[in-house]
Amino acid sequence: MTDWTDPDAMDLSDGETFDALLDRADTREKGHFFEFFAEGDELAHDPGLRLTHHGSEQWMGQTLNHDPAYWRADTARERGFEERPVHPDYLLACVMGITVEDLSEKGGYFLGRDDVEFHQPATAGTPLSVTSTVVDTRTSSSRPKYGIVTWETEGQDRETGETLVSYRRTNMIPRREPAATDGGAVGEQDDGGTTLPDTLVSPDGERFGDFQAALDTAREENAAVAYRHERGRTMDDQLVAGLPLSTLNTARQHHNRDEMADSPSGDIVAYGDVTRSIALAHARSDEATYREQRFADERFHDFVTLGDTVYGFTRVLDCDPDAGPEGAGAVTFEHVAFNQEQTPVYSGRRTALIQRNQ
Numbered sequence: 001m002t003d004w005t006d007p008d009a010m011d012l013s014d015g016e017t018f019d020a021l022l023d024r025a026d027t028r029e030k031g032h033f034f035e036f037f038a039e040g041d042e043l044a045h046d047p048g049l050r051l052t053h054h055g056s057e058q059w060m061g062q063t064l065n066h067d068p069a070y071w072r073a074d075t076a077r078e079r080g081f082e083e084r085p086v087h088p089d090y091l092l093a094c095v096m097g098i099t100v101e102d103l104s105e106k107g108g109y110f111l112g113r114d115d116v117e118f119h120q121p122a123t124a125g126t127p128l129s130v131t132s133t134v135v136d137t138r139t140s141s142s143r144p145k146y147g148i149v150t151w152e153t154e155g156q157d158r159e160t161g162e163t164l165v166s167y168r169r170t171n172m173i174p175r176r177e178p179a180a181t182d183g184g185a186v187g188e189q190d191d192g193g194t195t196l197p198d199t200l201v202s203p204d205g206e207r208f209g210d211f212q213a214a215l216d217t218a219r220e221e222n223a224a225v226a227y228r229h230e231r232g233r234t235m236d237d238q239l240v241a242g243l244p245l246s247t248l249n250t251a252r253q254h255h256n257r258d259e260m261a262d263s264p265s266g267d268i269v270a271y272g273d274v275t276r277s278i279a280l281a282h283a284r285s286d287e288a289t290y291r292e293q294r295f296a297d298e299r300f301h302d303f304v305t306l307g308d309t310v311y312g313f314t315r316v317l318d319c320d321p322d323a324g325p326e327g328a329g330a331v332t333f334e335h336v337a338f339n340q341e342q343t344p345v346y347s348g349r350r351t352a353l354i355q356r357n358q
């Protein structure tokens with residue numbers, strides 16, 4: 001009988017031998033198919049990640065987030081932070097990155113996120129502890145190869161147990177076995193005409209009062225406060241594969257072109273949090289941000305891949321002068337990330353405190 005442990009028993013450098021071997025080898029799987037998840041299940045995510053200034057600065061630099069409070073200690077103190085925090089987009093991406101191995105590594109697309117709440121600023125050196133609960137599972141009626149799963153996730157400081165950020169996220173997750181469906185609703189569209197305002201108003205400046213004045217003007221003129229941001233960022237390898245890997249995000253969507261060739265996108269796609277952070281950076285560059293508060297109804301509408309350019313568009317929904325400290329008021333925005341073909345790829349509602357005066 002052949003001793004298969006003998007190094008010379010097989011020549012693995014021979015293409016034909018190796019090909020035949022690969023064909024009969026099982027794959028040690030990573031991640032979970034849709035069928036794994038049941039409502040109420042709780043998962044504690046194991047990958048270890050410690051927030052760092054290096055990671056935050058790399059994230060901010062690549063996504064054009066230049067708010068000095070996250071780069072300099074003096075500005076951070078002026079803005080009411082005890083010490084210079086890491087950027088909230090980086091925090092959110094790290095908390096989600098850690099969850100990917102357990103929740104979505106099988107290849108499910110990130111569809112949307114809701115109830116994103118920043119409970120307190122996070123600082124460099126903080127080790128993360130992240131847990132998720134399955135809150136909903138359903139079959140996709142339009143795509144029988146996929147199911148749709150929603151989780152609630154909480155990211156905590158592993159040492160103090162304090163919650164830093166929490167959110168509810170929904171992904172399309174591949175099924176082990178395709179489902180029988182009702183035929184689905186692919187391509188069905190509401191062809192009801194959309195009405196648009198005749199006029200779009202832009203704020204004159206970047207302060208809370210500028211947003212409030214623009215909303216007042218718009219109300220008088222039956223207009224909306226909405227504008228685009230000039231900057232664009234073309235997605236390169238560093239953004240598509242590098243940044244997600246730096247947050248321990250193992251989703252094959254971002255770094256395995258071979259696997260993705262046969263997927264709905266046909267290629268690797270950008271981490272939704274990178275796409276979103278770029279569009280938000282464009283928006284923040286046109287406002288005097290004081291503090292990020294929360295996000296709601298975030299959706300990823302279309303794929304962003306290598307070579308696509310991400311632009312930003314903003315609509316102002318509400319101003320609340322009574323929320324926040326003396327020097328700031330709350331503004332609720334709807335932000336849209338779109339590509340070079342003007343196709344929306346992300347949209348979400350964001351409430352941030354905006355500084356009142358110079």
Ligand SMILES: C/C(=C\C(=O)O)C(=O)SCCNC(=O)CCNC(=O)[C@H](O)C(C)(C)COP(=O)(O)OP(=O)(O)OC[C@H]1O[C@@H](n2cnc3c(N)ncnc32)[C@H](O)[C@@H]1OP(=O)(O)O
Pocket residue numbers: 100104105108109110111112113139140141142143148170171172185249251253264269270271272273298299300301302303304
């Ligand atoms: C971290 C990470 C991955 C990870 O985590 O590891 C990532 O970063 S990955 C990159 C970011 N991501 C993307 O690049 C996806 C962009 N996107 C698309 O390219 C298209 O969306 C699609 C091709 C995926 C689908 O395309 P599509 O089939 O035409 O889309 P839809 O018909 O709109 O949705 C199909 C079904 O999802 C339901 N659905 C949609 N949105 C939501 C929502 N928010 N909440 C709950 N259910 C939702 C819908 O209700 C329908 O359900 P049914 O199948 O039952 O009708």
